[in-house]
Amino acid sequence: MKKIFVVALSALGLTILAGCNNNGASKDIMISEYIAGSDSNQAIEIYNNSDKEINLADYSIGIYAIKDKAGAPTTKVNLEGTIASKKTFVIVNKSADKELLDKADLKSETLSFGGKEGISLMHKDTDLDVIGSLGIRNQNMNLAFIRKTWMTTPSSKFNLTDDYLYYNPEDAVKYLGDFKNSVTKDDLLAGPKFVEDYLDIDFYEHVTSYTGTGGAVEVTLDGNIDGDTSYFIFPEEANVNEYMKDLYTKDGLYCGKVRYQEVDTPETQVQNKKVELFGWPAKLNTAKLQDEADHIYVQSNAKQAMVENYGRMLGFVFVVKGNDSTLVNFDTIKHGYSTATLVFNGFIKYLDCPYYNFFVEAEKYAKENKLGLNGEVDPYWDYENNKSKML
Numbered sequence: 001m002k003k004i005f006v007v008a009l010s011a012l013g014l015t016i017l018a019g020c021n022n023n024g025a026s027k028d029i030m031i032s033e034y035i036a037g038s039d040s041n042q043a044i045e046i047y048n049n050s051d052k053e054i055n056l057a058d059y060s061i062g063i064y065a066i067k068d069k070a071g072a073p074t075t076k077v078n079l080e081g082t083i084a085s086k087k088t089f090v091i092v093n094k095s096a097d098k099e100l101l102d103k104a105d106l107k108s109e110t111l112s113f114g115g116k117e118g119i120s121l122m123h124k125d126t127d128l129d130v131i132g133s134l135g136i137r138n139q140n141m142n143l144a145f146i147r148k149t150w151m152t153t154p155s156s157k158f159n160l161t162d163d164y165l166y167y168n169p170e171d172a173v174k175y176l177g178d179f180k181n182s183v184t185k186d187d188l189l190a191g192p193k194f195v196e197d198y199l200d201i202d203f204y205e206h207v208t209s210y211t212g213t214g215g216a217v218e219v220t221l222d223g224n225i226d227g228d229t230s231y232f233i234f235p236e237e238a239n240v241n242e243y244m245k246d247l248y249t250k251d252g253l254y255c256g257k258v259r260y261q262e263v264d265t266p267e268t269q270v271q272n273k274k275v276e277l278f279g280w281p282a283k284l285n286t287a288k289l290q291d292e293a294d295h296i297y298v299q300s301n302a303k304q305a306m307v308e309n310y311g312r313m314l315g316f317v318f319v320v321k322g323n324d325s326t327l328v329n330f331d332t333i334k335h336g337y338s339t340a341t342l343v344f345n346g347f348i349k350y351l352d353c354p355y356y357n358f359f360v361e362a363e364k365y366a367k368e369n370k371l372g373l374n375g376e377v378d379p380y381w382d383y384e385n386n387k388s389k390m391l
Contacts, residue, residue: 025123026054030154032088032147032179034131036115036140037169040095043103044111046121047179048083049152055082061091062120062127063113064134073120077111090176103176115141121154129154143344144172149181161364165357168346182352188361191330192350194297194318203238203300210243210307212300214348216318219298221290222255227265227282227337228329229312230290231255232298245311259312260329261301262359265338266373268390275388278373280380282337289328293319302347316348316355327358334362336372 028050035043044061048054057080062073083089092104093111101107113119118134120127131145132138145164155163165181175182194216201215219232233255234240240247240256247256266276268283290296299316300306308314317328333340340359348355367374380389 024058025126025128026050027154028152029054029059029083029121030129030147030152031119031121031131033145033172033176034119034140034164035100035144035169035172035176036113036142037096037100037144038142039097040093040112041097041100041169042093042111042113043090043096043100043173043176044119044121045088045090045176045179046083047088047147047152048085051085053082053084056080056089058124060122061111062122063111064118064120066116066135066137073122074117075110075112076122077108079106081105086179088177088179099173100176103173115139115143118158120156127156130156130158132158142169143167144169146172146175146181147179148185149179150185161360166344166346166354168354171346171352183357187351187353188358189334189365191334191358191362192316192327192355194320194325194327195350198297198299204243204306206242209305212302212304212306212315214300214302216297216299219296221296222250224283224287224290225257226268226279227286227332228260228263229257230260230286230317231257232296234298240313243306244313245307257312258298258315258317259308259310260332261314261316262341262343262355263329263332263338264341265332270390273391275390277381277388278337278378280388280390281372281378282332282335285335285337286328286332289319289326289331293321295320299348301345304345327355330355330358330362333359334365334371336366336370336374336376338373339363 029048032047033045059079061077063075065074089105090103091106091108091111092100094107094109116137119131121129132140144167147164151163198216202213203215203217204210205213217235217238219234222231222233224230233250233253240254244256247254265282266279267274268279297318301314319326332338340363344356346354382389
């Protein structure tokens with residue numbers, strides 16, 4: 001009888017400890033959204049991924065200013081109340097805009113950060129889950145991070161591109177209070193798709209300079225320079241002669257050089273005897289997508305300059321075949337023919353998700369699968385003599 005009692009007590013002990021760290025903190029509570037907006041528009045959302053309600057009495061948000069050591073936050077925002085199973089709890093700066101305050105479960109005078117600080121969800125004096133690096137300067141100003149719903153393991157080490165999606169602060173507000181994403185993991189790996197509505201948006205605006213709007217125009221391919229640069233014949237209404245320098249006329253229309261945004265593939269300058277490793281596969285991949293397409297579209301980059309220093313347009317190139325479409329910029333990165341330059345622009349989006357997040361996922365996929373420059377063999381490269389077979 002005594003043995004049975006001991007076994008039962010041990011089982012009970014395991015039940016009590018399940019889902020908790022050895023300091024009593026839940027293993028299933030984490031930061032699910034971070035907003036570092038302008039002025040006082042700051043917010044932190046936490047999420048309870050467990051099957052039980054969690055009392056927040058021993059939890060806090062730690063704000064670590066530059067040079068403050070981990071374990072000693074400059075400011076501690078003590079939490080109160082409870083957080084129900086599979087629900088969120090939102091803490092907002094008390095002086096934030098009404099749109100943010102309307103989402104708040106707790107309005108705090110001390111929840112104030114500008115993006116340089118590290119942020120921690122703490123249990124007593126232990127850092128459970130963090131945003132940024134604690135004690136050193138971060139570059140998270142005017143940014144928002146929303147946790148991927150399929151990445152629910154808290155960590156005292158910040159894994160931005162693995163765990164979170166980037167957003168503009170003003171766009172992220174709508175997601176506060178409900179742990180969800182506008183995209184799935186499959187959506188990210190498929191890449192942005194062409195939307196007919198892009199054709200209804202002006203291709204550019206001109207105030208003090210020519211700026212993209214995210215609008216698109218249908219074009220005709222005239223030739224590829226390499227995997228990330230092509231000449232396209234533009235429709236008359238695009239008025240490319242007003243802002244592009246690298247162009248010529250063909251059949252009465254302007255043909256301009258487009259540099260694919262966020263992509264930088266190896267060179268294939270045969271005439272200059274400059275063909276780099278994987279330059280040829282990158283060029284052939286782009287050409288194949290375009291040759292098989294029913295339609296090709298160039299989309300301008302929203303709220304960004306239309307033309308770079310060499311007079312080439314910067315843009316996103318979509319190919320449409322049947323009922324499906326492919327963003328060539330994305331596909332090039334996913335094949336490992338280019339890393340992503342990863343300049344965040346929260347205004348160019350698909351499924352309400354900035355393109356940036358799709359490019360991050362594409363680059364991770366190429367690296368994990370050792371594609372292209374990440375480990376494949378270039379069939380057009382003479383490895384013994386370290387030169388292209390195409391020269």
